[in-house]
Amino acid sequence: MYQVQTLNHISPKGLEHLGANLFALDNEGSKPDGILVRSADMHNMELGPQLLAVARAGAGTNNIPVADCSQRGIVVFNTPGANANAVKELVLAGLVLSGRKIAQGIAWAQTLIAQTEPVAKLVEKGKKQFVGPELAGKKLGVIGLGAIGVKVANMATHLGMEVLGYDPYISIDAAWNLSRSVKHCVNLSDLVNQCDFITLHIPATADTKGMVNAKLISQMKHGVRILNFARGELVNNVDLISALKSGRVGAYVCDFPCEELLGVEGCVCLPHLGASTPESEENCAVMAAQELSDYLLDGNIRNSVNFPSVSMPRGEGNRICVIHKNVPGMLAAITDVANKAGLNIENMTNKSRGDYAYTMLDVTGLVPDEVGSGLLALPDIIRVRVL
Numbered sequence: 001m002y003q004v005q006t007l008n009h010i011s012p013k014g015l016e017h018l019g020a021n022l023f024a025l026d027n028e029g030s031k032p033d034g035i036l037v038r039s040a041d042m043h044n045m046e047l048g049p050q051l052l053a054v055a056r057a058g059a060g061t062n063n064i065p066v067a068d069c070s071q072r073g074i075v076v077f078n079t080p081g082a083n084a085n086a087v088k089e090l091v092l093a094g095l096v097l098s099g100r101k102i103a104q105g106i107a108w109a110q111t112l113i114a115q116t117e118p119v120a121k122l123v124e125k126g127k128k129q130f131v132g133p134e135l136a137g138k139k140l141g142v143i144g145l146g147a148i149g150v151k152v153a154n155m156a157t158h159l160g161m162e163v164l165g166y167d168p169y170i171s172i173d174a175a176w177n178l179s180r181s182v183k184h185c186v187n188l189s190d191l192v193n194q195c196d197f198i199t200l201h202i203p204a205t206a207d208t209k210g211m212v213n214a215k216l217i218s219q220m221k222h223g224v225r226i227l228n229f230a231r232g233e234l235v236n237n238v239d240l241i242s243a244l245k246s247g248r249v250g251a252y253v254c255d256f257p258c259e260e261l262l263g264v265e266g267c268v269c270l271p272h273l274g275a276s277t278p279e280s281e282e283n284c285a286v287m288a289a290q291e292l293s294d295y296l297l298d299g300n301i302r303n304s305v306n307f308p309s310v311s312m313p314r315g316e317g318n319r320i321c322v323i324h325k326n327v328p329g330m331l332a333a334i335t336d337v338a339n340k341a342g343l344n345i346e347n348m349t350n351k352s353r354g355d356y357a358y359t360m361l362d363v364t365g366l367v368p369d370e371v372g373s374g375l376l377a378l379p380d381i382i383r384v385r386v387l
């Protein structure tokens with residue numbers, strides 16, 4: 001029986017994939033084998049030695065100590081694309097909100113109740129303060145053309161916008177899915193200096209944190225409207241607020257409110273609603289639960305952010321799963337231990353990713369305990385499981 005701890009509310013449709021005969025679900029989870037998480041911050045959590053995997057029901061993994069997990073042989077999964085449509089639809093709202101002063105207009109309309117003049121008259125007198133531009137014919141810059149960025153870029157072409165995209169690491173899949181009318185920018189300056197609207201769809205990493213700062217803003221068009229449905233950390237808020245005050249930035253629509261942004265004119269804050277649809281919560285939960293179950297029960301890895309994708313159909317016999325460093329001689333050393341124990345290796349697979357690698361062997365014959373301890377005694381072996 002595997003213990004699975006849920007750190008956030010996870011859609012019950014996903015949890016159904018963790019059958020009660022094999023998995024015990026628990027919010028507290030003193031010694032979980034697996035963790036299911038959304039945005040809960042895990043950086044200061046103590047992760048026990050028994051923890052095998054963390055599955056993020058969502059895209060961003062900056063709330064998880066991924067590097068530490070890698071060193072300890074804890075596989076971290078996410079659910080690529082499972083909430084992309086939900087975010088795309090909210091970006092559509094964000095585009096309109098950033099141009100048409102809707103949030104400000106709604107707030108103002110609410111104040112009319114206390115006035116002496118008829119509301120309809122006040123509306124017609126006051127509406128001119130909320131005039132804002134249309135999207136059609138304007139230029140939209142999409143930074144990051146992954147699962148969400150591609151959907152946003154394609155959608156914007158259907159709104160009559162001219163779309164420019166920037167992503168130096170674009171995947172082949174994403175490139176195939178991108179509308180041919182999206183203009184490819186090879187550097188960021190080329191994108192930011194011509195766009196009326198800019199939308200961010202990149203992960204928060206050491207390289208991207210604070211990338212929207214005074215320097216980048218100074219290269220943007222005067223009055224540019226910026227949308228951030230990716231992560232708050234991507235934007236230097238002090239620089240952004242000063243640009244909103246000077247009018248250099250016309251509006252900032254952001255899914256990540258924080259103390260300094262609230263109440264700033266021109267800033268529209270949403271409470272991290274990008275993935276908050278029943279459809280997306282369900283998609284993410286189902287995918288995360290399946291990834292976790294497949295790894296815990298069969299050792300297969302799909303959609304990990306720190307280990308390679310490795311899977312084999314399960315046959316008869318036992319499976320030995322080894323997480324190790326990506327260094328020469330590991331395969332020979334692992335198979336040597338299996339051979340010495342008299343095991344016949346029926347199938348074997350090995351893949352590496354950066355500094356780490358993963359090897360699975362399907363063997364016939366009972367696997368004696370010495371195999372596990374023998375493998376763990378080898379240098380550069382991080383974790384061994386016999387399933």
Ligand SMILES: NC(=O)c1ccc[n+]([C@@H]2O[C@H](COP(=O)([O-])OP(=O)(O)OC[C@H]3O[C@@H](n4cnc5c(N)ncnc54)[C@H](O)[C@@H]3O)[C@@H](O)[C@H]2O)c1
Nearest residue numbers: 059060144145146147148167169201202203229230274275
């Ligand atoms: N608001 C929300 O609720 C919500 C929901 C889902 C995702 N997100 C955020 O959006 C981000 C993107 O999600 P996704 O599903 O599209 O992820 P993704 O991994 O499919 O796409 C990210 C893209 O960013 C690109 N990229 C990385 N660094 C870049 C850089 N410096 N410049 C340009 N491009 C760069 C990558 O090549 C990739 O194509 C997530 O990491 C997460 O932080 C927010």
Ligand SMILES: O=C(O)[C@H](O)COP(=O)(O)O
Nearest residue numbers: 038039057058059060275
């Ligand atoms: O990275 C993500 O997938 C989003 O930020 C969604 O986060 P949530 O699952 O907490 O809504």
